[in-house]
Structures are given as structure tokens and as C-alpha cells.
Amino acid sequence: MVDLNPAAAEAVVAEITQAGGKAIALAGDLRDDGFARGIVRETTRAFGALDFVWNHVGHPGPAAIEGLDWKDFELAMDLNVRTVLVTTEAALPELRARGGGALLYTASTSGLTGSQFSPVYNIAKFGIVGLVHGLSKRYARENIRVNAVCPGPVDTPMLRVFVARPDSQLPPGETPESLVQKRGGQVPMGRPARPEEVANAALFLISDEASYVTGVALPVDGGATA
Template sequence: MTQTQAVKDTPCAIVTGATSGIGTAIARALAAAGYSLFLVGRRAAAGQAMAAAFQAEGVRAVFHAADLSDKAAPDAIVQAALTAFGRVDVLINNAGILIHGTAEDTTDTDWDRLMDINLGSVFRLSRAAVPALRAQGGGAIVNIASDWALVGAKGALAYAVSKAAVAQLTRCMALDHAQEGIRVNAICPGDTDTPMLAAGITGAARAERVAEYGAAIPMGRVGTPEDIAGVAAFLVSDAAGYMTGTMIPVDGGATSD
């Protein structure tokens, strides 16, 4: 088998927001499951270093710098993944931003930016990926939503609305593509120990704040990126082959409380 053939015979996963937090953990989990990685993010230096680290471990990995607010980026991402690996089997829509605010606090600029990145990029990337997944006879899309897609959120209106819309996008695409073998599911994380949690707080103050968040969760702690990554790896596996259109809370029981 040639090296080129080996690349084409290895399933490929596109992971957005790959350079930190949940995205990095998902990339690691998929690498362990045997996927080639097409890593997408804004931070070129971090992304290139991440790809190089995977390559040193024998994982086929490519980093692609992209600003997902650019409406041309999704088509370019999918085409670049096809060029690099000859196929796309999995899309992980993880990239997103958080802006706090009530309706009165949220400016049109903040609203538009949140919707464009948290919802618009998921739509555009999924749309771009469908033909490539179809060409493989099927595949999996996993959208990272939020537990705030399932329940109301105080002081984060635009973010919560954007994630609720991602949940509905997930359901609709799951129905549209079920007979093509393209499964579309969403993970709804609760508070997770990533840079987005307690942003702007450092050191002991941050540890104290994270502990406060954890104390309010039934399981007594916030989630880890690996908690989310394990579910993502399951959803793209054959073990989840009869699952599509699902919203899976990974929140320590918060939405059950």
C-alpha cells in the first residue's frame, strides 16, 4: 500500500475550534480512534504546533487557519481537507464564542457576531461537508451546543439562543440526511473547565470561581474537556450507528436538577 493510499484509507475528521479546550480534547480522542485530523482554528502558531505534535506521535494531522465569520471559509475548509486526505468522514462543529448580556445589554453587533459564528458557521460548514460525507456513503456531524440550548439562561441571551438554534439545526439536518447514512447529533455541555469558563479570572481566584460553579452542579464538579470528548468519540463511532438527531446533555446532571 502506498503512502497516498494509506492516507485515503484512513478516515478523516474536521475539528473546528481545535486549538484549545473541548476542541483539543476531541482531536486527541479522535486521533486515538484512528482518525486523520484536519484541525481548524484562528491561532496559526498554536495550530501548527498542535499538528506537529500529532505528527510526531504518528497521527496524520494538518492545521488550517480560518476565521469562521468569513462566509467563504467553510467551502475552503472542506476542499482543503479533501485535498489533504482525499475524504471527509466526520465534522465536529466546536468553534464558538460567548458574550454575556440580557436583551437590553446585547448590541446588534454582539447579536450578529454570536449568531454568525455560533450558528452561521455550523450551518455553512455542515452544508459544505454534506457532499463529501455523501461521497463516503455516510458519516457523522457532531455539533457542540450547550446545556443552555435545553433550558433558559440568565444573562447570556444571545449565546443561549444561538445554541438553541444549533439544536434545531441538528434535528432538521438529521431528518434530511438520515437515509444517506449521514448522522447529525449534538452534545450539550454544562459548565466545563475551558478558557471560556471564568474568562478573565486567573490564579487562585479562578480556581475558587470554578469550585463555586462545581458546587452548584449535582455531581459536585464542573466538566472537563475530556468528558465532552469521550461522548464525541462515541457519537462518531459505529456504536452510535442508530443515533441521529439527539441532544446529549453532558452537564453533571445540571439540566435534571
């Protein structure tokens, strides 16, 4: 479990441990290439081998094109794209040593369809889906499967950022919660995803149950892109 916030990573480790699993918490900034490579090294050391990496970190990026905030652009490209390449590079020798494994990425429905208020996020997440298509072909003969989950709205802090767009301010009379409910209501299933529902799709894609599944960008979106 990797997070900038040590308490967040440790809380998830505690949940896993209580459920009888084994996990380690690695806290640090994924914009630091040394840390991003180190998570692969530390995980391999702790568990004896590497079976998969789930590259899940992301950032919404700026909402505007006119007056684009280039600092926010850089942060979004670093967190959605750059760090993912760094961990992928670090993981490949470990997966090879194991005779194969899985690389999983969190893209978005914004990696499959246009989002009028998230131009940079669109660039980044379409990029991740492209990466998945390319790497899946490149490493298929080495038994390294490469897939993405593409969530629609998920009930997390990031959704509060998305719903306040286009101008990143709440409309009069609205709260983040009222906007989250409205956004969820636009999905055919009528609600946002719970984080666990994304995790379950990820679990399938990294598991041996998906042994012939590679190059897939799986929508987990309550029917939004149907």
C-alpha cells in the same frame, strides 16, 4: 484542527501526531465563508475523503438584554450559527460521495435549558439543537448522522467569561478561578468537565459505534440537566 490562532491548532496537531495519528492545522477566521468552506475542501484533499465534521466553535454573546451589544450579538450568531451552516453546506456533497458520515455540533446545556444571563447564547444553542433534530431526519436515508454534544461548564477560557456574569465583571473578592470552582460546585458531580470529557463523547457520536444514533443532543454535564 481549525482555529483562529495558528499556534493553538498546531499544538493539537502535534499531540495527535505524537500519539500516532494524522492531522492538519488550518488557521483562519471562521467568520470568513471562503475559509469555512475551504476547511472542508482542504481536509478532503489531505485525507482523500471526509468522514465527519465537528462544528465546535462558539461564542458566549452578550449577557444583557437591556442595552444589548448588537456587535457582540452579531459575532455570537456568526460563530455559533452562521459558520456552522456554511461548513455543513460544504460538507454534505463530500459525505454523500462517501456513502454517509457524521455531522456533529457543539451546543450546550444552554441549548436544553434556560440560562438567565445568556439570552443570545440560549437563542444560538437552542437553534443548534433544533438544527440537529431537523437535519437528522432530513439526511437519515442518506446515512448521514447528525448529533450534538451539550456540555455543562467545561474548564476552558470561555468558562471564565460565563462565571463573571451577569455584568461581565468579577464580584469583589473573587477571581476567575474561584468562580470556576464555585460554578463547578453547583453541578451534581461537583466540578466542571475537562475538555477531554467532551471530546470523548464527541468521539463516540462521530464513530461507527454510534451507527444507529442520530438526532441526539447529548448532555455532557455531570448531571446538571438530570
